[in-house]
Amino acid sequence: MNNEFLRTMSERRSVSTVDESAPGDDALRELLAAVVPVADHKGLRPWRLVVHRGDDRLRVGDALAQGDLKRSQEPEAKEVEHFRKKATRAPLLIAIIAERRSRKLPKWEQEAVASGAAHLLELALFAAGWGVMWRSGVGTETKAVRRLYGLEKRDRLLGWLYVGGIPERSDGRRTTKPKKRPDPAQFLSRLPAE
Structure with missing residues (x-):
């Protein structure tokens, strides 16, 4: 395959262990330029991204630990530590928020656009040499x-992109290898005969 974009797409993989390097805000803005053209019915841009670095990540961990407890209740210290550790597994977290911007278009369609934007950003980061893993879970709904995140009832947190440098092995090679992919033919079908 000689098309660089298709090669990047075919080699993309989630990187769960990253080092402490991360793209700066200028690099993020440059990568976001590739995200903005995502397929988007009516051009609503029904998504926003929230960048977390440093201690902002701890606020994510604290919120995850608080979960559905009442504001007057405090989570146990070990719970807080557990979720703070999860939130600091990468030097950069990017929250992906789907914001419903129109009642005329289905909610699922607007969430699909936000998912598409997040996946394009994930691809752009990977193509730029960064390790990325999209993490979600039940904590997004607490x-x-x-x-x-100041979410309205109509909004949905789709998860976080965990971003950092891809560590090198002792022999100087990157630790990521392309994964074996399923045969794409299994995903193609035709309408049944009448």
């Missing part, structure tokens, strides 16, 4: 996490 009261404390929704409050952290």
